[in-house]
Amino acid sequence: MGIVAHGMVSGSEGVLQSLQGAGLAMVILLPIVLLRGLGAGDWKLMGALGAILGFRMMLVVLWGAVIIAGIMSVVQITRRRRWGATIHNLRELLWSFYSLRWGVHPKVNLDNPEMHSVPFGTATALSMMICFALARF
Numbered sequence: 001m002g003i004v005a006h007g008m009v010s011g012s013e014g015v016l017q018s019l020q021g022a023g024l025a026m027v028i029l030l031p032i033v034l035l036r037g038l039g040a041g042d043w044k045l046m047g048a049l050g051a052i053l054g055f056r057m058m059l060v061v062l063w064g065a066v067i068i069a070g071i072m073s074v075v076q077i078t079r080r081r082r083w084g085a086t087i088h089n090l091r092e093l094l095w096s097f098y099s100l101r102w103g104v105h106p107k108v109n110l111d112n113p114e115m116h117s118v119p120f121g122t123a124t125a126l127s128m129m130i131c132f133a134l135a136r137f
Helices: 002-034 040-053 055-080 083-098 120-136
Strands: none
Touching: 002 040, 002 055, 040 055, 040 120, 055 083, 055 120
């Protein structure tokens, strides 16, 4: 719908902007999805938003969503008193990365029910509301 709407309003230039916005989100987030750090639903949501928002606004919303998700993570880690486990998991992920053992980590991924996650869609919605409020004022 975003691509069609941009095409109707701005012609081929609008279609290009829409495709760039969708591509930005989907290309940047694809490695995280493949490593099971982000769900495919959130990935598709970001692609659809990119098609609606276009490249520039999507870049702002994406950065905002990442920052808000980070803040949500810090609050959740602190509330559940999981700093030690989180630092241990980060060390494991970094060790896997630097030792070139890329792929889905056996323990630290979305499929592990013991892992806590942050709703990225909620962070994206908050980011969009903030961006639109700032653009309005």
